[in-house]
Amino acid sequence: MDPIGFQNPYRIVDLHIPLSQLSIFLSFTGVFLGLMAFQMPFVILMTMMGIIALAGIVVNNGVVLLDYTQLLIDRKSEELKLASGTLLDKNEATLAIIEGGTARLRPVILTAITTVLGLIPLAIGLNIDFFSLFSEWDPKIYIGGDNVIFWGPLAWTVIFGLTFATFLTLVIVPATFSIVYSIKLWVKKIL
Numbered sequence: 730m731d732p733i734g735f736q737n738p739y740r741i742v743d744l745h746i747p748l749s750q751l752s753i754f755l756s757f758t759g760v761f762l763g764l765m766a767f768q769m770p771f772v773i774l775m776t777m778m779g780i781i782a783l784a785g786i787v788v789n790n791g792v793v794l795l796d797y798t799q800l801l802i803d804r805k806s807e808e809l810k811l812a813s814g815t816l817l818d819k820n821e822a823t824l825a826i827i828e829g830g831t832a833r834l835r836p837v838i839l840t841a842i843t844t845v846l847g848l849i850p851l852a853i854g855l856n857i858d859f860f861s862l863f864s865e866w867d868p869k870i871y872i873g874g875d876n877v878i879f880w881g882p883l884a885w886t887v888i889f890g891l892t893f894a895t896f897l898t899l900v901i902v903p904a905t906f907s908i909v910y911s912i913k914l915w916v917k918k919i920l
Contacts, residue, residue, distance in 0.1 A: 752901075759894050775882040779886025856873075
């Protein structure tokens with residue numbers, strides 16, 4: 730096994746990417762539920778830009794989770810000295826999925842929390858006049874203004890979608906991986 734842990738360079742063809750993209754649909758659900766719950770308008774340009782940015786963040790969370798889980802499965806297969814192409818049994822794979830989810834829980838949640846907290850000033854329109862802060866020692870802090878009309882929908886879109894999708898990604902993506910792995914075992918047994 731090479732230092733990164735990839736035994737098969739064509740493993741990307743496996744189901745990691747489609748499963749990690751499942752979180753995009755979870756984030757769409759979070760965006761629309763958040764906009765409806767807080768009765769915010771769907772601003773076409775900025776909300777769609779937020780959805781595109783959100784897709785990248787959420788897919789990254791899914792990829793981090795699934796790639797580490799697959800790395801644990803590969804390591805366990807090597808430890809058990811299984812032949813190439815042989816799958817782990819369901820119990821071993823389930824333990825690897827649980828361990829992968831546990832190990833990647835903190836990085837995924839920290840990424841989401843820092844992104845959400847970083848976007849709150851943009852969402853509420855927190856303004857600080859840095860020029861007057863350094864020249865007159867008066868920051869002239871105020872909330873609202875013209876920039877929140879433009880940037881607010883983008884920030885709220887990412888906040889709603891990321892909050893909703895992060896927690897569902899940590900549950901639904903590993904569960905779907907487990908279901909797909911069970912199907913692969915079943916197909917392998919038939920063939």
